Amino acid sequence: MALKSVPARPPESRTTVGRLWSSTVGKKAVMAVSGAVLLLYVVAHMVGNLKAFAGQESIDGYSAFLREFGQPILPHGGLLWIVRTALLVAVAAHMTAAIQLARRARRARPAGYERRPKVQGSYAARTMRWGGVIIALFVVYHLLDLTAGVLNPHGVQGEVHSNIVADFQRWYVVLAYTVAVVALGFHLRHGIYSGLRSLGVASAARAKAVKATALGVSVAITAGFLSVPFAVLFGIVR
Amino acid sequence: MNYTLRVWRQDGPAAEGRLVDYEVDGITPDMSFLEALDLLNERLVLDGEEPVAFDHDCREGICGMCGLMIDGVAHGPQRATTTCQLHMRSFDPAHPVVVEPWRAHPFPVVRDLVVDRSALDRIVEAGGYISAPTGSAPEAHAVPVPKPDADEAFESAACIGCGACVAACPNGSASLFTAAKVTHLGLLPQGQPERTSRARDMAQAQDDLGFGGCTQTGECTAVCPKGIPLETISRMNRDVLGGLLRSR
Numbered sequence: 001m002a003l004k005s006v007p008a009r010p011p012e013s014r015t016t017v018g019r020l021w022s023s024t025v026g027k028k029a030v031m032a033v034s035g036a037v038l039l040l041y042v043v044a045h046m047v048g049n050l051k052a053f054a055g056q057e058s059i060d061g062y063s064a065f066l067r068e069f070g071q072p073i074l075p076h077g078g079l080l081w082i083v084r085t086a087l088l089v090a091v092a093a094h095m096t097a098a099i100q101l102a103r104r105a106r107r108a109r110p111a112g113y114e115r116r117p118k119v120q121g122s123y124a125a126r127t128m129r130w131g132g133v134i135i136a137l138f139v140v141y142h143l144l145d146l147t148a149g150v151l152n153p154h155g156v157q158g159e160v161h162s163n164i165v166a167d168f169q170r171w172y173v174v175l176a177y178t179v180a181v182v183a184l185g186f187h188l189r190h191g192i193y194s195g196l197r198s199l200g201v202a203s204a205a206r207a208k209a210v211k212a213t214a215l216g217v218s219v220a221i222t223a224g225f226l227s228v229p230f231a232v233l234f235g236i237v238r
Numbered sequence: 239m240n241y242t243l244r245v246w247r248q249d250g251p252a253a254e255g256r257l258v259d260y261e262v263d264g265i266t267p268d269m270s271f272l273e274a275l276d277l278l279n280e281r282l283v284l285d286g287e288e289p290v291a292f293d294h295d296c297r298e299g300i301c302g303m304c305g306l307m308i309d310g311v312a313h314g315p316q317r318a319t320t321t322c323q324l325h326m327r328s329f330d331p332a333h334p335v336v337v338e339p340w341r342a343h344p345f346p347v348v349r350d351l352v353v354d355r356s357a358l359d360r361i362v363e364a365g366g367y368i369s370a371p372t373g374s375a376p377e378a379h380a381v382p383v384p385k386p387d388a389d390e391a392f393e394s395a396a397c398i399g400c401g402a403c404v405a406a407c408p409n410g411s412a413s414l415f416t417a418a419k420v421t422h423l424g425l426l427p428q429g430q431p432e433r434t435s436r437a438r439d440m441a442q443a444q445d446d447l448g449f450g451g452c453t454q455t456g457e458c459t460a461v462c463p464k465g466i467p468l469e470t471i472s473r474m475n476r477d478v479l480g481g482l483l484r485s486r
Binding site: 109 | 360447460
């Protein structure tokens with residue numbers, strides 16, 4: 001019963017990635033880096049969305065620019081497919097590590113406590129796992145809605161402005177987007193804070209700055225993403 | 239005063255456990271939590287029942303032996319305080335006080351409130367030392383240590399290995415414990431040569447023993463009787479990653 005010795009484990013991997021992946025600290029670093037890739041995309045996406053306020057030509061033109069970028073070296077839409085591939089790899093690494101670590105955590109406490117008041121960590125920290133699930137499900141809906149256009153009432157490729165205006169005139173679509181974006185905000189609030197610690201850059205001297213950065217970035221991204229749907233709903237963007 | 243203590247009773251490692259209510263009168267506000275358990279045990283022995291098994295030693299808050307989950311909080315409601323230094327005045331007699339053992343797969347219950355925490359020793363054995371034989375204590379001024387480093391190292395060295403961080407962590411992780419050990423050696427000149435390999439090996443032992451990973455919820459530092467800061471884990475992560483990025 002007593003843990004007399006450390007249990008045997010398979011020989012150490014010879015590749016750096018293998019060594020990182022076999023360690024919980026390494027896996028958290030993988031989550032931090034893949035999360036950073038996703039965060040960079042989310043920031044670019046949010047800033048691009050704001051072109052909706054500059055009128056139909058601005059955002060439709062931006063969409064066309066992204067598709068024509070790098071021609072003739074890249075094929076039509078080449079940049080987008082490169083970005084999509086990178087995102088897919090990052091999402092796969094992020095989710096696989098998260099699921100494996102969550103399962104490890106469950107095994108580490110097979111019997112729970114009879115009395116356990118709410119944990120002292122932040123709401124954002126407690127909702128990371130389910131928040132991630134909500135975001136993943138939302139991304140599927142979002143791709144069907146505004147990328148493929150299947151679930152969009154207008155649904156014409158390239159006519160970004162008309163698609164979003166048609167979309168966000170329905171209050172329940174705005175509600176769905178709001179839920180997802182707020183979930184993303186909470187996820188980023190703890191994700192940025194935790195990711196910087198996972199990578200070991202949050203020293204005691206920088207602790208306050210790390211916390212403030214996490215909050216500031218997540219609030220800015222949440223506000224930026226929510227501005228377009230609400231502007232359409234209230235007739236500011238039409 | 240009269241308190242209801244709702245205590246986890248378990249006859250052995252494999253036995254089924256349950257919470258049992260005990261009415262204990264004669265508890266004074268100045269009694270420590272362990273003294274209240276002593277009082278309960280005296281009554282149980284007089285009644286011919288088995289006393290409640292719990293770990294304790296110095297009762298001065300410095301040895302790390304005591305440690306109970308009290309109303310769902312490791313070491314009870316008072317911050318930066320071990321169970322032995324907690325007083326009964328912290329509790330309202332109107333509500334039963336729930337007392338449970340630390341819960342983690344690497345901390346099997348031995349009996350009642352006693353768990354086997356030797357997994358923490360296994361982590362220390364994996365690298366929590368300095369290999370170079372240094373002889374007797376050197377002249378204190380021979381190796382200068384910057385004051386902030388000395389203070390931070392001492393802050394981590396205050397870890398008494400009670401296991402409250404593991405008990406409180408939603409992931410059953412020992413990261414705060416391991417980080418404290420890694421930090422108090424890694425900040426001092428003697429600990430430099432083995433800094434990253436030590437961190438890597440201790441983190442590896444922690445994984446192999448079945449502890450969970452850290453998600454930075456900060457539960458551990460909130461219950462740590464020595465107030466070891468969460469940033470200690472960030473420092474450990476840096477050293478562990480440094481160790482993992484280069485081959486042995």
